[in-house]
Amino acid sequence: MILIPCPHCGERNVSEFQYVGEALTRPNPDGVDPEQWRSYLYLRSNPAGPTVESWFHRAGCRRYLKVERDTVTNEVTSVTLPGRGGPQP
């Protein structure tokens, strides 16, 4: 069982959360070309190893969280609230 330590609610069972996807930096819609936009919308790197992704705490605080997880070991190394800058949920 994966436990995700929510900054608001504490350690909770993964079944309380909804997986949203890889956290990506949204390109500026002014001046982005179709290729970049398509890549932002549809392409994911899907690594075997550490990755940064968004999860939604559906059965708790109802907040989006930025979760660093190893996709091989399922070890969650960090959970933070999404802030400004960097990949956003």
Place this chain on the structure above:
Amino acid sequence: MAEPAVIARSPITPAEPPSVVDGWEVSGRRSGAGLTLVDCMPLAKILVRAAPDGAVGRWLGTPFGRAGTNPDGVLVTGSGPDEWTLFGPHGSGRALVGAVEDLSGERELVSALDVTHGRTLMRLTGAAARPLLSKLCAVDLGNAVSPNSAVFRSSVAKVITDVVRDDRSGVPSYLVHCERSYGSYLFGALLDAGAEFGIEVDGYTSTEMRGV
């Protein structure tokens, strides 16, 4: 005297004998059991969204994860990082929404929504309330993590449920509420889990908010 008219019903079928309180069809049963479950549907429930440091947030006073009773006897629960659920006596919903709206002024973004009929509220009281709830919910209910007045939202019997610990005269008691449509199921699940502890359904009385 004519029977008072029923204008509102809980999703939970009231245990015999039926009774009417303020237009709500409730159970008139009186149980003396050590562990009881009460359908508290008639209590006013107000969902407030506001900034914690705004005028409304400061007036409400309780932080996320805690509950407190304000001078008007309204139970204010911090149900989310910028979200509160207020419980007042039956029929007080409109006044509570008005009180929040009056405070919010024009500059603050605040929403106050009367969800009295939209959420199912029940009260579980008794020495065995904690072991019962522990069968259905993974959150640590011990005093270190969930003391009296603790508030959290989690999965209870696989339903997204808000739990408020609100002890009554030193006896462990939990207010449990979820979306209306899951209420009947959750009520049944609590009764089922409580069978081994001798749980009984108790009726709703108009003094339900007193001493909260």
